[in-house]
Amino acid sequence: xxxxxxxxxxxxxxxxxxxxxxxxxxxxxxxxxxxxxxxxxxxxxxxxxxxxxxxxxxxxxxxxxxxxxxxxxxxxxxxxxxxxxxxxxxxxxxxxxxxxxxxxxxxxxxxxxxxxxxxxxxxxxxxxxxxxxxxxxxxxxxxxxxxxxxxxxxxxxxxxxxxxxxxxxxxxxxxxxxxxxxxxxxxxxxxxxxxxxxxxxxxxxxxxxxxxxxxxxxxxxxxxxxxxxxxxxxxxxxxxxxxxxxxxxxxxxxxxxxxxxxxxxxxxxxxxxxxxxxxxxxxxxxxxxxxxxxxxxxxxxxxxxxxxxxxxxxxxxxxxxxxxxxxxxxxxxxxxxxxxxxxxxxxxxxxxxxxxxxxxxxxxxxxxxxxxxxxxxxxxxxxx
Amino acid sequence: xxxxxxxxxxxxxxxxxxxxxxxxxxxxxxxxxxxxxxxxxxxxxxxxxxxxxxxxxxxxxxxxxxxxxxxxxxxxxxxxxxxxxxxxxxxxxxxxxxxxxxxxxxxxxxxxxxxxxxxxxxxxxxxxxxxxxxxxxxxxxxxxxxxxxxxxxxxxxxxxxxxxxxxxxxxxxxxxxxxxxxxxxxxxxxxxxxxxxxxxxxxxxxxxxxxxxxxxxxxxxxxxxxxxxxxxxxxxxxxxxxxxxxxxxxxxxxxxxxxxxxxxxxxxxxxxxxxxxxxxxxxxxxxxxxxxxxxxxxxxxxxxxxxxxxxxxxxxxxxxxxxxxxxxxxxxxxxxxxxxxxxxxxxxxxxxxxxxxxxxxxxxxxxxxxxxxxxxxxxxxxxxxxxxxxxxxxxxxxxxxxxxxxxxxxxxxxxxxxxxxxxxxxxxxxxxxxxxxxxxxxxxxxxxxxxxxxxxxxxxxxxxxxxxxxxxxxxxxxxxxxxxxxxxxxxxxxxxxxxxxxxxxxxxxxxxxxxxxxxxxxxxxxxxxxxxxxxxxxxxxxxxxxxxxxxxxxxxxxxxxxxxxxxxxxxxxxxxxxxxxxxxxxxx
Numbered sequence: 001x002x003x004x005x006x007x008x009x010x011x012x013x014x015x016x017x018x019x020x021x022x023x024x025x026x027x028x029x030x031x032x033x034x035x036x037x038x039x040x041x042x043x044x045x046x047x048x049x050x051x052x053x054x055x056x057x058x059x060x061x062x063x064x065x066x067x068x069x070x071x072x073x074x075x076x077x078x079x080x081x082x083x084x085x086x087x088x089x090x091x092x093x094x095x096x097x098x099x100x101x102x103x104x105x106x107x108x109x110x111x112x113x114x115x116x117x118x119x120x121x122x123x124x125x126x127x128x129x130x131x132x133x134x135x136x137x138x139x140x141x142x143x144x145x146x147x148x149x150x151x152x153x154x155x156x157x158x159x160x161x162x163x164x165x166x167x168x169x170x171x172x173x174x175x176x177x178x179x180x181x182x183x184x185x186x187x188x189x190x191x192x193x194x195x196x197x198x199x200x201x202x203x204x205x206x207x208x209x210x211x212x213x214x215x216x217x218x219x220x221x222x223x224x225x226x227x228x229x230x231x232x233x234x235x236x237x238x239x240x241x242x243x244x245x246x247x248x249x250x251x252x253x254x255x256x257x258x259x260x261x262x263x264x265x266x267x268x269x270x271x272x273x274x275x276x277x278x279x280x281x282x283x284x285x286x287x288x289x290x291x292x293x294x295x296x297x298x299x300x301x302x303x304x305x306x307x308x309x310x311x312x313x314x315x316x317x318x319x320x321x322x323x324x325x326x327x328x329x330x331x332x333x334x335x336x337x338x339x340x341x342x343x344x345x346x347x348x349x350x351x352x353x354x355x356x357x358x359x360x361x362x363x364x365x366x367x368x369x370x371x372x373x374x375x376x377x378x379x380x381x382x383x384x
Numbered sequence: 385x386x387x388x389x390x391x392x393x394x395x396x397x398x399x400x401x402x403x404x405x406x407x408x409x410x411x412x413x414x415x416x417x418x419x420x421x422x423x424x425x426x427x428x429x430x431x432x433x434x435x436x437x438x439x440x441x442x443x444x445x446x447x448x449x450x451x452x453x454x455x456x457x458x459x460x461x462x463x464x465x466x467x468x469x470x471x472x473x474x475x476x477x478x479x480x481x482x483x484x485x486x487x488x489x490x491x492x493x494x495x496x497x498x499x500x501x502x503x504x505x506x507x508x509x510x511x512x513x514x515x516x517x518x519x520x521x522x523x524x525x526x527x528x529x530x531x532x533x534x535x536x537x538x539x540x541x542x543x544x545x546x547x548x549x550x551x552x553x554x555x556x557x558x559x560x561x562x563x564x565x566x567x568x569x570x571x572x573x574x575x576x577x578x579x580x581x582x583x584x585x586x587x588x589x590x591x592x593x594x595x596x597x598x599x600x601x602x603x604x605x606x607x608x609x610x611x612x613x614x615x616x617x618x619x620x621x622x623x624x625x626x627x628x629x630x631x632x633x634x635x636x637x638x639x640x641x642x643x644x645x646x647x648x649x650x651x652x653x654x655x656x657x658x659x660x661x662x663x664x665x666x667x668x669x670x671x672x673x674x675x676x677x678x679x680x681x682x683x684x685x686x687x688x689x690x691x692x693x694x695x696x697x698x699x700x701x702x703x704x705x706x707x708x709x710x711x712x713x714x715x716x717x718x719x720x721x722x723x724x725x726x727x728x729x730x731x732x733x734x735x736x737x738x739x740x741x742x743x744x745x746x747x748x749x750x751x752x753x754x755x756x757x758x759x760x761x762x763x764x765x766x767x768x769x770x771x772x773x774x775x776x777x778x779x780x781x782x783x784x785x786x787x788x789x790x791x792x793x794x795x796x797x798x799x800x801x802x803x804x805x806x807x808x809x810x811x812x813x814x815x816x817x818x819x820x821x822x823x824x825x826x827x828x829x830x831x832x833x834x835x836x837x838x839x840x841x842x843x844x845x846x847x848x849x850x851x852x853x854x855x856x857x858x859x860x861x862x863x864x865x866x867x868x869x870x871x872x873x874x875x876x877x878x879x880x881x882x883x884x885x886x887x888x889x890x891x892x893x894x895x896x897x898x899x900x901x902x903x904x905x906x907x908x909x910x911x912x913x914x915x916x917x918x919x920x921x922x923x924x925x926x927x928x929x930x931x932x933x934x935x936x937x938x939x940x941x942x943x944x945x946x947x948x949x950x951x952x953x954x955x956x957x958x959x960x961x962x963x964x965x966x967x968x969x970x971x972x
Contacts, residue, residue, distance in 0.1 A: 020839050020844075025835065075940070080761075105654070106823070109823065211653065246638040255530060
């Protein structure tokens with residue numbers, strides 16, 4: 001029995017010693033093209049041999065696409081499988097997913113430790129991650145290379161307000177909005193930030209730790225937009241006095257909301273799409289925007305500076321921006337397309353709420369500021 | 385020839401253990417903690433001093449350090465208000481850990497009493513299953529607690545039905561402490577029950593025959609033997625609650641942030657110096673406490689001398705005429721039902737229901753994932769097999785290492801308690817820091833003679849699990865080894881047995897119960913481990929059950945709870961097997 005378990009485990013996984021490696025350290029040269037090893041999900045059955053061919057065609061090349069784990073594996077739907085199949089069937093190339101647990105932080109840390117980057121592009125990069133990847137307040141350490149947008153098809157169709165990087169290191173491929181999700185059988189939607197301080201909303205809101213996810217951070221950014229850099233801490237102090245809760249991750253908060261611990265939670269404006277698919281009562285999944293605005297959750301493709309497959313990376317960006325792929329990935333990722341010419345199914349479109357005003361936070365605005373804002377806020381909340 | 389082999393055995397074990405610890409613990413952790421005292425290659429105490437003088441972190445202590453005069457006057461004028469006024473992040477973390485440890489003892493010791501002193505159907509099984517909370521991913525505990533203790537949770541539904549009003553505990557300190565007790569009180573129960581069962585009934589009988597009342601015999605014979613075990617449990621419970629992270633945020637909120645929450649926040653922001661400084665302080669406190677405890681444990685050595693071969697106390701039937709004790713036990717079992725069974729049962733119910741009522745859809749999801757998952761997605765069966773493989777591997781590695789360390793630390797030499805305390809470091813260092821260290825040290829690799837050595841995948845994961853697990857083997861064994869009658873091994877030695885042979889033939893059988901208890905923890909630690917598993921994994925093919933739970937967590941909780949129930953089921957099975965196997969006399 002023991003032996004069988006052992007064999008099943010070993011064969012079901014990698015060979016027992018597959019994880020121990022000794023590779024000659026690159027001495028000078030151009031340092032790129034190290035075969036991916038270790039910490040990544042390899043999807044191609046064959047050994048991903050080093051494709052350092054220089055040339056115009058994508059002939060049989062492998063593009064190593066890094067992304068965050070949920071893009072590949074989520075309990076409801078995730079776009080990873082479809083994107084890989086479609087890209088490979090329409091291009092003479094192999095797409096290999098690389099998905100370390102830490103997401104972009106993994107690559108930033110590799111860079112800090114002077115290790116090679118085992119991927120060509122990163123899919124799903126947000127503005128705060130770009131800020132972190134370029135060393136916060138420091139000078140732009142080049143983890144990502146600016147894209148030449150000329151060869152990227154459908155680039156001009158990107159919605160004007162989505163771009164957050166004037167240096168074009170990140171090409172937006174999808175978006176959604178961070179909003180209030182509330183239970184209309186329990187509470188009436190607040191419409192302004194001032195409303196949230198009223199006794200009617202005492203103990204009604206669950207928010208998230210900005211260090212642990214996109215929703216918590218964007219709600220914090222929206223309060224900064226509403227009350228200013230000098231006023232947001234005071235606002236939060238009043239908000240917490242009124243019984244708002246700040247939990248850890250979005251999962252923590254949404255679980256508490258689903259169990260009826262509070263009638264409002266900071267989540268995504270696409271909530272009704274999920275609710276409809278799960279056959280839930282939509283009245284418990286209403287969406288509201290404070291001050292008619294919201295901070296978008298936009299993510300995009302960034303090309304690692306180290307890659308020598310810029311052409312293939314551009315081909316992939318063109319593929320991701322094509323109207324058909326935009327529509328399908330929006331549906332699979334439960335978000336909105338980044339381009340104006342993608343057609344979403346009508347019922348999908350109707351279930352996604354969109355705010356009147358989009359509150360933009362560009363890379364330039366956040367760089368040098370974001371960390372201080374979050375730190376000051378965290379100290380205030382944790383120090384209470 | 386055989387003698388030589390036996391002489392070499394301790395050396396081989398010692399070197400192997402040292403090499404393993406250096407490779408998967410000390411070196412990786414050092415790569416991170418060094419940043420607490422080194423900024424840009426320059427040695428500095430700035431980050432640590434910065435924390436110790438910042439009221440945000442240390443509350444009134446900062447004032448005491450930076451302005452002792454004013455602080456001294458305030459202390460004289462209003463001592464209590466000054467000391468309780470502001471604790472700071474570190475002070476609060478220590479405070480909630482203290483409350484948690486007290487709760488663990490309060491909830492755990494009566495459990496040991498019931499298990500050790502009463503006979504009832506299923507006692508052995510229940511005893512085995514007391515380890516379950518230990519393996520539960522914090523997400524599952526959070527879900528279980530919210531659905532048990534939440535505003536519309538099971539408990540409030542029952543209370544309302546009984547007309548008893550309702551309780552509001554979510555997002556408060558008591559629920560955080562209760563969750564810590566959920567994790568760690570069973571640990572107190574296990575170590576205390578083991579000590580209780582090893583009490584020699586003849587000693588109580590002789591005390592009684594000398595005229596001692598039952599209360600007096602209990603106080604003079606039983607209590608002194610239980611105290612070291614209770615202290616062990618309490619110290620471990622304290623350290624675990626002190627380093628708590630996810631559960632605090634999920635049930636309490638950021639207002640109850642602990643040091644570990646802050647370390648996590650700093651590491652995500654890539655602020656390594658302050659994270660390392662905080663982690664260094666956190667570890668110093670944990671290890672300092674461990675050291676104090678070990679000094680105490682050493683002073684207790686000899687009390688159980690001659691133990692191990694005695695006749696255990698007779699068990700009373702649990703069911704019978706209503707005596708005051710039985711009523712008290714009944715009350716305790718009710719509490720157990722609410723605090724321990726309740727959250728687990730709520731999770732099982734959550735996995736079997738949706739808005740419309742009973743459903744198997746969540747388990748159906750697991751089956752369909754098994755059939756249709758892409759190679760880069762987690763498959764439930766692979767996760768189960770990996771968990772079992774890693775648990776078996778970590779068991780095989782950690783038991784000899786832990787036994788060896790326990791033997792070394794019960795030898796009498798100066799400074800042995802320092803070594804013993806350092807051996808506990810794997811449970812006293814921030815999990816976030818260990819993870820970051822493994823990433824830098826093993827995944828990114830070490831450069832040796834022009835080669836970059838990286839260690840990932842199965843071997844690395846098993847090694848990391850074994851390192852996290854072996855301190856439990858040590859803690860379960862040391863008190864027993866310390867209590868052994870030295871004359872036994874000495875006479876074997878005088879008859880020509882090597883130290884190794886004397887240990888295997890004489891000591892080991894006498895402390896077998898401790899080995900088994902340690903082995904159970906080793907399995908539990910491995911099955912419950914998450915951080916180093918995902919960091920060292922070579923991909924989905926080395927993911928385990930807790931990783932699957934995390935991946936299946938989405939907007940709806942069903943799929944994750946179903947996987948959580950599978951985790952509980954598989955773990956229960958594994959434990960029943962391990963303990964049955966051990967009870968039959970084991971390997972030697």
